[in-house]
Amino acid sequence: xxxxxxxxxxLCLGSDNIYWVHQLQSGLMDQGYYCGEEEMEDFIFADGTQxxxxxxxxxxxxxxx
Numbered sequence: 001x002x003x004x005x006x007x008x009x010x011l012c013l014g015s016d017n018i019y020w021v022h023q024l025q026s027g028l029m030d031q032g033y034y035c036g037e038e039e040m041e042d043f044i045f046a047d048g049t050q051x052x053x054x055x056x057x058x059x060x061x062x063x064x065x
Contacts, residue, residue: 015045028052 008020015021021043025035028049033056036048 011045013045013047013050016043018043021045021049024053025049028056031056 033052
């Protein structure tokens with residue numbers, strides 16, 4: 001995949017920007033948050049990705065002073 005020159009777009013349920021959804025899902029996986037096999041294969045921001053993002057946000061808030 002070629003790296004886009006533009007800043008990342010906002011991502012939400014239904015987003016299918018292959019490059020940025022893949023970057024988000026890979027980053028979540030690196031931190032131990034699973035998005036779901038089908039979503040990761042299709043590079044779609046669906047319920048599994050949203051759940052992983054929300055779990056990451058909750059845990060990030062708990063870890064901050």
